[in-house]
Each structure stands twice: as structure tokens, then as C-alpha cells.
Amino acid sequence: MNGRTNWLQQLFGPRHKSPGTPKPKAPNFEETSAASANTSPAPSDFVRGLVLTTNGQYEEALTVFEQMILSERDNSSAYTAKGNVLGRLGRPEEALLAHDEAIRLTPNSTHALYNKGKTLVDLGRFEEALPVFDQAILLASSNVHHPLTLIAFGGYEKDMATVAYRHKGVVLTQLKRFEEALPVFDQAILLAPKDAEAHYYKGVVLTQLNRFREALVALDVAIRLNPKSSDAYQYRGFALSSLGRAQEALPAFEQAILLNSDNLFAYYQKGDALVTLGRFREALTALLLAMPLQLDEYSAYRDTSMSFIVPEHYNSAVFSKRALVLTKLGLFEQVVANFDQLIRLNSEDANAYYGKGSALVKLGRLAEAESSFRQAIQLKPNDLNPYLELASLFVQIGQQEKSLPVLKAAIRLKPECIFIYTSVLNELGRFEEALASAEDGVLLNPGNPTAYRDKGLVLGMLGRFEEALLAFEQAIRLNPADADLYLRKANVLKQLGRREEALRTLEQAVRLNSDDVKVYLVIGAELFERGQFKKALPAFEWAIRLAPDNALAHYSKACVLAELGQFKKSLPSFEQAIRLNPDDPDGYRGQALILQELGRADEAVHLLQKAQELER
Template structure:
């Protein structure tokens, strides 16, 4: 290591007045402190050890010490070893301290110093971070953390740590000087010279690079600082360290609170980490600085939706659509929010507008189909899903829901074509296997139905409707004993599941949109697995007609044809109601 870090003492002994009582403990500790302050560290080690022995062998009430008092003795014992460069012994004492009293920030810091002295930089970094958890304003902790990162070649977090140290102690030359060293390592000699000169200015006695200090450039520090913070944040994001990038943006905003781009990037990171309340506050601040920043407004709307503040999300998205009426993404989001609010007719119009603006996007037609189903327009939903599949034949959510609609309408050959294609791609999907088996059964292809339904039973023995349809198929094939066994199991499971958990009507999770996109993403990408994730529009009951053939219900009521809703004009927002109030 190029230099030692400072060892910290404690500022106070408050609560440890018993060290001053007339006991062997008091005598040993007092003599140890006197030797320690005089720099006689070997003698101090002996006295502090005697103090620890006194707590064991003496029985007076004044020698019965608290954990904090015992930790203090170990801390100064460790410091005495450290000043003699006996780092292994010092390390052991500091470990004793943090085990006895984990809340002593100075102990964690000194532990980090010992780790660094022994070349264990990663352990040192962890110790310094713990110290900063207990005392975020510990200047020495931030600076030491920067030195460790610097020595590991991790320049971005090192620069951030030096910056935080400078914010706590603006007149300290050390972090400024080492920021200059980082610039120098990158070949940025003018910026390095400026740091060296600034270090000299704030602390004239500090050792600095005199040659470079003669080359101080005439550049505005603010411009340099902003650029550097953005570079540091980009480096952290490239390494997958979002927390480090957020720290860089926060450091930038501490110096330049009106930096709109930095605040927007920070809000995006907070949203990606699901820290929605903080993200919302930052987006609002961005819009206060720049009301025309429509992407920030859109991200604000998505954040509101993520925490189910739907009216705020709607009103914010509506404002985005007013600012950019030809942006189809905003209309997709409006459709989703209106669906969340059970305004399915208006959701249909929003998706139709999105389809006009971007007719080549299959997700729009898929979402349009779902809104049409909920609004009661089955024929139009079918056309929307078929359009989605023409645009992207691998869009399995549309194929799955289309298959459900075919089963509901008794169009079993078409349903089979839909589910067979999904099943070939996802042979472990028991829901697809169940629906395919059901379609085979309704079409009279009983052997194929039995084979599939038996596969489902092996995966989901508690799915009582599979027992019902499997039993019915076996009875029709003349296998009476097996068929009746499954019928009895159906009755038993149905009685046991008379009150199923939410999301599992009929012993099975609801068939749903099979999408995995999060609200914050603002779009849906073609999924790689059609597994259900979300609420569905259909559920199975399979026994409502009493003949064992089964059918699907759960669709919204409607005549399934006709069109009550006309197309929208190119920039027509009249169909959207005004801002929604909290009431």
C-alpha cells in the first residue's frame, strides 16, 4: 500500500464513568490510556490486557462492565497494535469489538483499515461500507472506500467515494488530490492539474504534484463535473451496478440540483429498482424544471400505474397524448389504464387509435382483442387476434386466447389447430394440454383426449375438471371402472375445493393474457412461454350443461357482433373523458 489510513479513536467515554473508580480495572485502563496518548504503544498493550483480566478476576461491582465498555478496551488494544504495525493482532481485536458491539462505526472503520493493511481489499471495502451504514457522514469512511476502489482499479466508484468525502469535508485536500490522480491515470492532464491546484489551495501543506499544478486550465468546473458524473454513471450501468450509477447521479445533483438529464436518469434507475415513491418524486421534479419533457411525464404515468394510482396514471398519460397525439405508445398505455379502470369501451377506442398510428404492431391487436372481449364484441376480438397472428405467427398469447374463443363457440377443429401449435412448442404446459384434450373430447377423438388428460393428471392430480372430462371420455370408450373412478375423484375434489383460492376457480388458474411485461416497460414483448400470468377472461366450469361435455364461460356478455364504436380521426382525442378526480 502506498500509505496508511488514519486509525480512529473514540470521541467520548460517556456512560463508562466506572473506568474512573478505584479498582484494578480503573488503574490498568488509566495507565494504558496514558501510555497510548504518549505513544508508548507496547506498554499500552500490556495495560489494556491487564484491564481485561481485571474484569474477570475481580468481583467488585465496578468491574462488572457493559458490552460497550469492554468493546472500548478492545478498540484501544487494537489501535495500540496497529500503531506498531502488528496488523494481525489489531485485526483480531477489531473483530472482537464488532462482535461485542456491532454499532461502533469506528470499530468497523478500523477493521477496514486493518484488512487493507493486510492486502485484503475486498474485505476492507465491506467493513468500510458497514461503518458508513452506522455513520453516513464519516469522512474517513468515504475516503478510505475511495482508496480501496482506487487500488483495485475500479475508478468509477473510487471517484464517487472521493466526491462524497469532499462534500462532507470541503477543505480536505486528500480526496481532491486523488481525484486528480484518477484523471492522470486516464491521461486527462489538464483536469488532473486543476485538481492538484485545488488541493494546494484548500490545504497548502498537502503533498501535491507541483509540475501538473503549473498547468491549471481555464475551464469551468461545473461543465467538467457534470460530464464526469455522467461518464461514471455510464460505466456503472455497463457493469450492471445500478446502485453505483444512482450514487453517481445523486452526487451530480448535490452539486447541480437543476441538472434535468441527470435527475431523469436517476428517476429511471429508481423505477427499475421498484422504488416507486422516490421515482415519482424525481419525475415530478424533472417536470417542474422542464414541463415539456414528455418522456419524463410518460414514465411518471407508468410509475403511478405500477403502484395502482390509476387516476393519476390516467390523467398523466392523457397529458402525454395531448402533447404528442401521434405517439401510439401513449394510446397503448391509455388502453391498459382504462382497462384497469373497467372502462372497456374507451379502452377499445384507445387501442384502435394506437392501431391506426402503428398498424404493424401485433401487441396492439392482441390488447384490442382483449378489450373487445371484455366489452362484449367476440367477433371483433377474433378478428383482432387473427390480425396479431398474421403480423407475428409466434405471438402465442393471441393464439391461446383465440383457441379459448373457438372452444366457447364450438369450433373445435380450429381450437385444436391453435392449441396443437402451442403444445408442440411447450409440451410441459398443462393448461394447453388440458384445453387441447377437451377439444379432442368434444370432437369425438377420445383416445387422443384420454392420452392428453392422463398427462395432465400426472402433473396436476388436484385438477378436478380433468378427472371429470377424463372420466367421461373413458366411459364413452367403455372403460367403465376407470371412468367411474375418475368421476368419484372429481366429486371428492370438487367438494374439497368448493371455496378455492383466488385465481384458481374450478381447481385451475384462470386462462389469461400470458404476458410477462411489467407496467413500467410500457409495452408487451412476444413471450417465450405462454404460461399464465395475470387475470384471465375465461374460466372453465365444464359441467354447466350436465351432459359431461363441458363448455367455457366467463366471457363478458354481448352479442359478439356489430360495432358500436366508430374509428377515430387522426388527432381526435374527443373520445377520452376529461381528467379524473379522486372522487
């Protein structure tokens, strides 16, 4: 059962006790240590209370210890035992009062301080627990070499110091003070080199510090000392995965599962490693075994040394990873069902609605997708992604107007979103508003070339080419390696009648990005317009080499060949353009004209009819 909380370690830090780890050889400080307190109770009553506690009969044990206190008000052992029982009954506030009374009666009692610290941890009061453990460590350490203590308790105080150090380290880990926790665990190891838990926790802290190679060393020691620790194997797998050694990590996760089949996080991490290896079907199986944790069962598995841990976080991680795998497999219906299950577990999970919305878009269920994105925004208004997905959805269905208020909200979260807003206004033909938006973009992002590019585009749409040219030149100054900016500058130069400059600018674009098909299409078109057909032909042929499925490249090549009088050679290019883009009437019309030139007018008729149908 304890293994059900194993997944908590990686997401939120280690637990107080590693499942599969045997109890230390030292006495049980909650029970047997109470018997060694300064005031010795009647053996029959005290032993009876301890036996009842051991048997899980906590209410009966509580009655015994309370009766002892009534008869012996200064019995610190009875208060300690009472506090321990109250803790097991889930009454930590009352337990704390009992431990405080034990400390008042016996201020130098190491075990009373230890139990108070542990109770404060149970209450999530970590900062208060730290000085208590420090005091317990100080007292235990001062007695370590006392001959009478060692004879009487067989090294009890030394063991007490080790346990107190370990608990202090766990508290520091809970507080995410990992750099401070590390030397504390080192001190516990110095006192007890064979303490498997101390080595285990040291490994956990090292993973939190991203010191994965050192973590492996510590975890290997923990495994050697306690080969039945599922958690140690699981963390070993995590460290290996984090080092990019996913294949080596798999056996560690499998051993963790073999030792504890309830180790949910081992299943989760195994699935994650399999995703890294591209073994998606196997990953899905592992992630399905990383079952979600029900809210009503959480308390049964929660280790009280862990605080502020919510099962929703684990569930969200598992379902998100499952969704990733299902998406890779193209199973979008199952992605939707996956997030629906997560939403049933936690209707406040914004990421679940966002993920569901994205899958619904893939399925073409756009109205449902809109609803999911809006729900995600309502639950998590500062998350940018749902705004962008919702705006994109509206653009996709031709409702650009509805995207504008969504994008305005996105701009408040990320100023760069104004570029998308400007683009949508441009698409709507609202050029004056688009220009105002573009100028706002320049003010918000003065060092971003996209701001000047957008301004240049809008100015071009308004016919203000001189100003557009200045905007594109500024964009190029900010990003001189962007070939697309040179294409846009060349287009403006062409509009201004400065065609030689335009051609030189296009040649610069080619030098910058010789693998961009668009560059060759533009330069080919410019040469075609100039009537330089022989020079245009290699540009289009190169475009086809780069993008064999580009219909425009084949159509352009066909037109050049036709202008060169090579009618028969042009036919295959027109046919390929039609195959690649059967909805373009120009391809049919071009092929028909060539057939007429070749005296095959009868064949041209049906092609012209097809072109007319497409234009209706």
C-alpha cells in the first residue's frame, strides 16, 4: 500500500520512508524509547499500552496512557506514548500538546524532541520542525560517546542522532532546500554508513539538484544495502533517464515494479522512457498501469512527512503523457476520452480542457473544441496557449472577427501576440487598424524584426511603398540573415519600378537561403515577367528539385517552356501541376492552350470546360 505514494517522490520530492526498506535495527523511538524515559511506569500498565499500540488498538492504548497520567502527572514516558498514539489516530494537534508536556517534564529527552519534530512534520509545519530536530541532534550527539549511555542502550543515542539527521534532511527536502539537505544526509551517513535510507535520500536530493551521476552512486549504495527497495530502483531509473540513458533505465523501472507492483511512479517513468525510445505501444501499456489516484483514497497512501502534495498533479502528468502517446499514434478519439477521464477526476484541471480542445480540433469537432478552450481560459486565465488555440480555431473556420478579442487578451499575457492580431486585421482588409496595430507592435517590441516586417506589409497593402521599403530595410538591419525579408523588400522595389534593385535583392535572398523553394519561385517569376525565359527556366527547375510536390513550380516551368515554344515538353509539366492541385483552373486552361497549339483542339475542349466549372 505504501508504494502507491511512490510517484510523489519524483514530482514533488522524497517521502519520509522508502517502501521496501526494512525497519532500522535501532529501537522503535515512538514506543520502546518511551520506556527508557526518566520516569519508569509500572511495567504491567505501560507494557500493556505498548502492546495495544503495536496491535493497532489505539483507542484502548490511549485510555491506558491517560489513566497512567492521571495517577502520575510527572510521567514523561506516558505523555510521549500518548502523543504517539494520538498521532496514529490522526489527531496531531493533541499529539503535539502531549509531546510538549513530555519535553517540559524531561527537557533533555532526545526521543521526546524527536517525536515532537515528527509531529510538526505531520502537521506540515516544516519550519518549526527544523530547530526541534536540531536540538534532538545536539542532545544525541553530546551523548554518543558517553560510556553509560552506550552500555545502557546499546548505542541508542547514536542511532537517535542518525534518525534525527535523516528527518531533518527530509524536512529540508520538503522545503526544497536541497543544497542544505545534502550535507545533513552526509552527516547521517557518517554516523551510520550502512543506513540504506540515508543513502537513498541523498540520491533523491542529488536528482533534485540535477547531479544525476552522483545520484547514481548514492542510489547504488542504497540498493546494495537494501536490494528490496523499490523506490531506490525507481530513482535509479529516473537518474539514468535524465542522463539520456533511457534504454538502461528500463531494467531499473522493471525491478522497481517487480519489488512493488503498486509503485505507480515506476510505471509512469517506464512509460516516459519508452516514449523517449519511440516505443509508443509499449509506453501506452505502462502508462495505463500508472493508474490515477482517486481523491477519496489519497489519505490511505499519503505519507505524513509529505505536505502540500495533491494527487491532481500526478493525475494530470499521467493523462498528459498518455495523450502525447495517443496523439503520436493518431488516436484522437482516445485522446478526448483520456482527458474526459481526467476531467471526471478533477473538473478544475485547465490543462485537461486545453488538451481535449486540441484533440477535438484534429477531429474537426470545432464547436466542442471552442467550448473546451473557453473552459481552460476560465480556469487558468494566465495561460497563453488556450487563447492562441481558440484564436486559431476562429481563423480556421473563417470567423476572424471573433478571434480579435481573444488575441487582445493574449497580448496582455505576451506582447508579441500583437503580430498575430495585426495579421488578422490585415486579412480582414482593415488596413488602417492593422497599421495602428503594427505601429503599436513596434513600440512594444522595438528590437523585433517581425514588428517592422508587419508594418511594411500593411503599408504595402495601403500602397505606401516608400514607407514600406523603410520598414523592411529596418527589419533586415535587425535580422540580416532572414531571406524572407529580402523577398518582401524586392516586391516593394518592384512596385516602385526599381526592378534592377529588386533583382539584386532577390539574388541576396538566394545566397542567404539556397534551400528555400519560395526564393526560386519569386526570382523565376521576376525573370519571367522580364521576358528572360531561358534564365527563368533553371530557377523553376531548381524549385522542383527542392519541392517535387509543389504544383506552382511545375505550372511555372510549363509556362516557361510554352513561351520558349517547347509545347510538347510543357505538357507533362501542366499534367503534373493538375495532379498536384486539381482545383486550380489555370492548370487546365494552360494545358488546353498547349493542346490547341499542337492541333489537338478536340482534347482541349473538356479541359476548358473543367476550368470554367472550377471558376464558378
